[in-house]
Amino acid sequence: MRLTQLRSFHAVATTGSFTAAAQRLHVSQPTVTTQVG
Numbered sequence: 001m002r003l004t005q006l007r008s009f010h011a012v013a014t015t016g017s018f019t020a021a022a023q024r025l026h027v028s029q030p031t032v033t034t035q036v037g
Contacts, residue, residue: 008035 011021012032022029
């Protein structure tokens with residue numbers, strides 16, 4: 001697991017949303033979805 005994947009997972013867990021996590025991380029929502037998957 002890469003650090004970016006862990007950051008994405010943590011952001012989704014804390015925000016409860018892939019979209020909110022993407023906004024927090026300044027990346028696109030599909031990027032977050034791919035990293036968590």
